[in-house]
Amino acid sequence: MYVTRDRALTTPAHDTTTVVAELGDRAEITDALYRFGLGQDLKDEGLFASAFAADAELDFRPAASKWGSEPPLMSGRDTIVTTILALFIGRVDTTHQITNTRITIDGDTARLTALVEAQHVLVADPATHALLKNPYDVDLVRDGDRWVIRRLRIDNTWYTGEPTVIFG
Template sequence: MYVTSGSALTAPSTDAAAVVAELRDRAEIADALYRFGLGQDLKDKELFASAFAADAELDFRPAAAKWGARPPLMSGRDTIVTTILGMFTGRVDTTHQVTNARIAVDGDTARLTALVEAQHLLTADPTRHALLKNPYDVELVRDGDRWVIRRLVIDNTWFVGEPTAIFG
């Protein structure tokens, strides 16, 4: 699940063009995950949708299993956007913080692992909340000059609060 290579870049330091290209890819790869988080936090449909490939999959089942929930595998960008934003907009305020990103690029595909701390508060009663620390395993594909998520698996290391109040 984790990207565990012993260095950040694979391009030889003597090849400036290759280093720049790899750094651009890595920035765009990380940005796909940032668009995922901020799109949710702002309830911005366009920004959130821009994180995903049309045939993307979002698998929240490993995380939800920690508190006994059984959500379906979400398939397709439109389904993911409609489901997540529909579940949160007007009901749940969120903040997502991405840390410890590790990236491996292989041509037009990439793998990203990161830790995401996600705070969820019920809008009507902010005393009901769930704070989650989730490892993310992300497969991405190149889409022109940017990268998009093809598959995202979210696990959970720990949580506090009431995830069932947020997610059901």
């Protein structure tokens, strides 16, 4: 599940042109995950949708199984965006912090692993919340000059609060 290479870059340091290109790809790859998190936090449909390929899959089942929920696998950008935002808009405020990103790139595909802390608070009852520490496993594809998520699998290491109230 994790990207465990012993260095960040795959390009030899003396090949500056290729290093610059790889660094650009790495920034765009990480940005896809930032668009995912911030798009939810701001309830910004356009920003959130920009994180995904049209045929994307979002698998929250591994995380949800930790508290006994069985959500469906979400397939397709439109389904993902509609489902997630409908669940949260007006009901749940979120914040996402993304750390420990590791990336491998193979041509026009990439893999990213990250650790994401996601806080969810009920708007009507701020005392009801769920704080999740989730490992993310992400497959991405190049989309012109940016990268988008093709597959996102979210697991859970630990949580506090009431995720069943937040997620159903």
